[in-house]
Amino acid sequence: MATYIERLNSAILAKRAPVVVGLDPRKEQLPPGLMDSAKSGHSYYSDPTATAYERFCFQIIDIVAPLVPAVKPQAAFFEELGPSGSLVLASVIRRAREAGLIVICDAKRGDIGSTAEAYARGYLAGSDRNAAPWSADSLTVNPYLGPDTLQPFVDVAVKREAGLYVLVRTSNPGAAGFQDLIADGQTHYRHVAAAVEQLAQETRGEQTYGAVGAVVGATYPQELAELRAAMPHTHFLIPGYGSQGGTAQDIAAAFDADGLGAIVNSSRGIIFAYNNAKYKDQFAPEQWESAVEAATRDMIADLAEHTPAGALGG
Amino acid sequence: MATYIERLNSAILAKRAPVVVGLDPRKEQLPPGLMDSAKSGHSYYSDPTATAYERFCFQIIDIVAPLVPAVKPQAAFFEELGPSGSLVLASVIRRAREAGLIVICDAKRGDIGSTAEAYARGYLAGSDRNAAPWSADSLTVNPYLGPDTLQPFVDVAVKREAGLYVLVRTSNPGAAGFQDLIADGQTHYRHVAAAVEQLAQETRGEQTYGAVGAVVGATYPQELAELRAAMPHTHFLIPGYGSQGGTAQDIAAAFDADGLGAIVNSSRGIIFAYNNAKYKDQFAPEQWESAVEAATRDMIADLAEHTPAGALGG
Numbered sequence: 103m104a105t106y107i108e109r110l111n112s113a114i115l116a117k118r119a120p121v122v123v124g125l126d127p128r129k130e131q132l133p134p135g136l137m138d139s140a141k142s143g144h145s146y147y148s149d150p151t152a153t154a155y156e157r158f159c160f161q162i163i164d165i166v167a168p169l170v171p172a173v174k175p176q177a178a179f180f181e182e183l184g185p186s187g188s189l190v191l192a193s194v195i196r197r198a199r200e201a202g203l204i205v206i207c208d209a210k211r212g213d214i215g216s217t218a219e220a221y222a223r224g225y226l227a228g229s230d231r232n233a234a235p236w237s238a239d240s241l242t243v244n245p246y247l248g249p250d251t252l253q254p255f256v257d258v259a260v261k262r263e264a265g266l267y268v269l270v271r272t273s274n275p276g277a278a279g280f281q282d283l284i285a286d287g288q289t290h291y292r293h294v295a296a297a298v299e300q301l302a303q304e305t306r307g308e309q310t311y312g313a314v315g316a317v318v319g320a321t322y323p324q325e326l327a328e329l330r331a332a333m334p335h336t337h338f339l340i341p342g343y344g345s346q347g348g349t350a351q352d353i354a355a356a357f358d359a360d361g362l363g364a365i366v367n368s369s370r371g372i373i374f375a376y377n378n379a380k381y382k383d384q385f386a387p388e389q390w391e392s393a394v395e396a397a398t399r400d401m402i403a404d405l406a407e408h409t410p411a412g413a414l415g416g
Numbered sequence: 417m418a419t420y421i422e423r424l425n426s427a428i429l430a431k432r433a434p435v436v437v438g439l440d441p442r443k444e445q446l447p448p449g450l451m452d453s454a455k456s457g458h459s460y461y462s463d464p465t466a467t468a469y470e471r472f473c474f475q476i477i478d479i480v481a482p483l484v485p486a487v488k489p490q491a492a493f494f495e496e497l498g499p500s501g502s503l504v505l506a507s508v509i510r511r512a513r514e515a516g517l518i519v520i521c522d523a524k525r526g527d528i529g530s531t532a533e534a535y536a537r538g539y540l541a542g543s544d545r546n547a548a549p550w551s552a553d554s555l556t557v558n559p560y561l562g563p564d565t566l567q568p569f570v571d572v573a574v575k576r577e578a579g580l581y582v583l584v585r586t587s588n589p590g591a592a593g594f595q596d597l598i599a600d601g602q603t604h605y606r607h608v609a610a611a612v613e614q615l616a617q618e619t620r621g622e623q624t625y626g627a628v629g630a631v632v633g634a635t636y637p638q639e640l641a642e643l644r645a646a647m648p649h650t651h652f653l654i655p656g657y658g659s660q661g662g663t664a665q666d667i668a669a670a671f672d673a674d675g676l677g678a679i680v681n682s683s684r685g686i687i688f689a690y691n692n693a694k695y696k697d698q699f700a701p702e703q704w705e706s707a708v709e710a711a712t713r714d715m716i717a718d719l720a721e722h723t724p725a726g727a728l729g730g
Contacts, residue, residue: 126531128530176527176531178525178527178531178532178534178535178538179531179534181534181535181538181539181550182534182535182537182538182549183538183549184502184506184538184548184549184550185499185502185503185505185506185549187538187549188498188499188502188503189499189502191499192498192499210525210526210527210558211492211524212524212526212558212560213490213492213524214586214587214588215588216442217440217490217492217493218492220492220493220495220496221492221495221496223496224492224495224496224497224498224501225495234498235496235497235498235499235500235501236495236498244524244526244558244560244561245560245594246526246558246559246560246583246586246594246595247558247583247586247588247590247591248586248588248590248591248592248593248594248595249590249593249594250588250589250590250593251588251590269560269561272528272560272561272562273528274528274529274561274562274564274565275564276561276562276563276564276565277561277562278562279562279563279564279611280559280560280562280563280604280607280608280611281560281562283597283599283600283604283607284599284600285597285598285599285604286597286598290594290597290599290604293594293597294594297593297594
């Protein structure tokens with residue numbers, strides 16, 4: 103058994119890529135044929151969209167498992183389908199772990215006391231795959247309710263050798279609205295960052311990074327650099343690369359000298375690459391799997407060239 | 417067809433009670449016999465705990481449906497069981513709506529753009545019960561990611577005549593940690609409150625209260641009174657009464673002169689009343705259903721006596 107950060111770092115070093123592929127199935131953007139075959143063929147789920155999501159995610163897992171250390175299923179797109187989607191989410195997480203991938207469940211949960219604990223117990227399996235029904239290695243968490251509401255998540259995470267990523271500075275256009283309000287001379291997100299860094303310190307043992315990480319968007323490079331400096335023991339999950347506009351240069355400051363300390367997510371830019379201008383001419387829609395592989399390799403090369411993640415290459 | 421607030425207010429007036437019963441099933445606190453009978457008898461779900469949760473919630477729905485306008489299932493306790501729990505959540509919501517109850521799904525979701533929209537589409541059925549797989553009338557939402565991330569929830573809510581409750585000032589002991597930081601001379605939660613009141617204004621049409629409400633805890637009476645004054649068009653969902661320490665007097669300021677404008681939640685205090693000191697002597701564990709009914713009637717009477725909700729009595 104090993105802690106979340108130990109498992110994650112060894113996977114990053116094995117693949118030489120600090121990359122997580124976001125599994126965001128969207129019905130309207132599924133590659134051609136997937137919905138039709140789900141409707142006509144044998145289906146485990148009553149809803150053919152659920153069947154199509156499962157096949158789509160399974161195929162992506164098979165393509166990216168040799169290339170990247172982790173995947174990040176976005177709970178919302180599964181939940182949109184109702185209970186069948188919940189079943190698919192569990193099945194996709196299981197398949198990803200069987201393929202040797204670290205699974206970051208992006209569910210942005212948050213609640214108080216024993217309610218927060220119930221969420222943690224449902225999603226955080228950590229080093230024992232059977233410890234939670236949605237057996238993720240780590241979970242994204244929302245801090246709005248207060249620092250006390252993070253503790254139940256932390257307790258379960260530490261016990262199960264799982265990880266957390268607390269929202270600190272997000273990648274959306276309106277992130278500044280509440281996160282950048284200045285209190286006591288510091289942005290709101292810096293106050294949250296201080297609490298998160300404290301929890302990272304408390305859970306790191308003799309490692310550099312603790313069980314508690316932070317979500318910091320690629321779309322705000324200045325804030326990213328500032329937070330890296332302020333949070334030396336906090337692992338970063340970085341959304342916003344690619345489709346949302348963040349570049350490898352924007353993210354460079356998130357890594358330590360060894361190329362570790364952060365993992366960068368791309369969702370649409372990889373899984374729907376067949377539909378992106380960059381790959382459209384190169385791959386026909388039926389070759390969507392090749393487009394996924396090309397986009398994954400391109401992202402890894404881009405990070406290796408323009409960030410300290412190149413240090414992983416060796 | 418009617419908007420969320422129209423449906424809610426007519427239910428509150430019909431029952432003469434601004435009360436919502438929280439459905440928070442917890443395995444360790446289930447009344448005696450429920451788990452055993454779920455294990456031995458015929459079970460629709462593979463997990464007997466899921467069967468026990470469904471029976472428990474169904475029985476509570478049957479008891480409280482004649483007395484209160486609404487129930488509030490807490491998603492975390494269902495999700496803790498995995499996909500079987502997701503099925504039970506859908507089934508409990510359906511049963512509650514069939515019993516004529518308004519359903520506030522307490523899932524505290526929050527994400528960006530089309531991801532937020534996916535959550536909204538999954539949970540907000542509004543006036544058309546078939547519009548969403550978890551067919552709630554309203555949903556609790558977390559604002560941390562920014563004001564722009566509330567809009568997709570609002571768009572779906574308005575379209576489906578559903579409602580939202582955005583976390584503003586929560587009831588937990590550490591709520592002040594981030595929510596009370598002072599920026600530009602105002603607490604953080606007042607900045608969130610201003611954005612929420614704006615959305616309430618934009619969605620109220622000719623009604624007093626809009627589709628967008630706020631979660632404001634009963635445990636901080638001063639903040640509650642302050643927010644009522646600052647948010648004249650925002651409906652309040654008030655947790656923290658009873659088990660968490662909030663009293664009817666603490667909540668009095670949340671109501672308008674007609675006794676409307678707020679709905680007060682009690683979860684453990686009602687559903688596990690058989691286990692509370694106040695009812696333990698009066699009811700044996702096997703009489704837990706009578707304890708639920710007594711606790712519900714007591715709460716309604718308490719609010720009627722000590723708050724403007726008494727105006728509903730007529």
